[in-house]
Amino acid sequence: MEDTLFNRRSMIKAAAGLGAISTAFATTGQVAQAGSHSATPKEGLISIHKLGPVTFHTYTSPEYSGMVNAHVIETTNELYLIDTQFVQALASEFSSYVDSLGKPIQRIYLSHSHPDHLFGAVQFPDVEFVTSDEVLAEANSAMDIYKARKDALKDTTAIVLPAGGLTIGTETWDGIEVQIGQVLDAEAAAELTFHIPEAGLYVAQDLLYANAHTFPINNSENWLAALEDMQNLEGIKVFGSGHGLPGAPGLIDDAIAYLNFQNQAIAENNDGESATAAILAKYPGYGAKDVLSFLSYRYQK
Numbered sequence: 001m002e003d004t005l006f007n008r009r010s011m012i013k014a015a016a017g018l019g020a021i022s023t024a025f026a027t028t029g030q031v032a033q034a035g036s037h038s039a040t041p042k043e044g045l046i047s048i049h050k051l052g053p054v055t056f057h058t059y060t061s062p063e064y065s066g067m068v069n070a071h072v073i074e075t076t077n078e079l080y081l082i083d084t085q086f087v088q089a090l091a092s093e094f095s096s097y098v099d100s101l102g103k104p105i106q107r108i109y110l111s112h113s114h115p116d117h118l119f120g121a122v123q124f125p126d127v128e129f130v131t132s133d134e135v136l137a138e139a140n141s142a143m144d145i146y147k148a149r150k151d152a153l154k155d156t157t158a159i160v161l162p163a164g165g166l167t168i169g170t171e172t173w174d175g176i177e178v179q180i181g182q183v184l185d186a187e188a189a190a191e192l193t194f195h196i197p198e199a200g201l202y203v204a205q206d207l208l209y210a211n212a213h214t215f216p217i218n219n220s221e222n223w224l225a226a227l228e229d230m231q232n233l234e235g236i237k238v239f240g241s242g243h244g245l246p247g248a249p250g251l252i253d254d255a256i257a258y259l260n261f262q263n264q265a266i267a268e269n270n271d272g273e274s275a276t277a278a279i280l281a282k283y284p285g286y287g288a289k290d291v292l293s294f295l296s297y298r299y300q301k
């Protein structure tokens with residue numbers, strides 16, 4: 001998703017509702033909260049999945065920041081990060097949590113260019129930060145918009161961009177095979193995916209909103225096709241989402257049903273407000289509600 005409108009009320013609501021979020025979005029039995037951890041975040045939520053040779057850690061932001069996820073894939077000796085959060089206070093919590101794992105960060109990958117995944121990179125100044133040429137091109141073309149959003153956040157830090165040039169294909173992380181894919185023209189112009197067959201882990205990032213409203217400015221045909229490809233994958237135990245808690249493969253079925261309903265609501269209504277009302281009536285428990293404010297763009301000629 002893109003960044004959302006911030007206001008005092010939503011921040012208070014998010015702080016008060018964090019406990020409710022962790023209950024409402026509980027996914028698989030493998031999820032454990034790092035409750036006794038010395039770097040337990042005050043605002044975000046940590047979920048941990050142990051999957052064969054890797055441990056998959058996810059930092060999920062509160063609702064006021066769209067329940068956006070930054071992930072850590074921990075191998076025996078190293079850490080690999082996917083995305084970095086949006087608001088600096090939350091990116092800093094994420095960074096403290098990563099430090100507490102006590103292993104070197106090998107690389108940070110940017111899954112796609114949207115600010116809620118990119119802005120926190122400034123918290124990791126000494127780490128190699130990479131993405132594909134296509135993701136970097138979208139970031140560069142939208143930089144004026146991103147700077148305006150940065151200003152609206154009253155966030156004084158700079159926007160740090162990754163290096164491009166990442167090869168789409170197979171990498172080896174600490175001896176483990178990782179298949180990096182890329183989906184074009186769906187939720188974003190370009191979106192990286194990470195499949196670790198040996199772990200049964202597939203990080204779909206913003207191609208999967210888990211129990212959360214999806215960013216409605218998109219090519220939903222390509223997006224649905226990408227989700228259907230994920231449905232056909234064998235052996236996945238956990239899907240890593242871009243928003244909402246990661247979990248079991250049923251999340252993909254839910255995301256397809258949601259996208260179809262969102263498309264139907266857009267077609268059957270005449271403005272963003274009434275489409276939003278229809279979607280909220282159908283999915284009252286879903287997170288990242290502020291993303292629906294972008295629905296009005298679908299009715300602009």
Ligand SMILES: [Zn+2]
Pocket residue numbers: 001002068114116117206242243
């Ligand atoms: Zn996002």
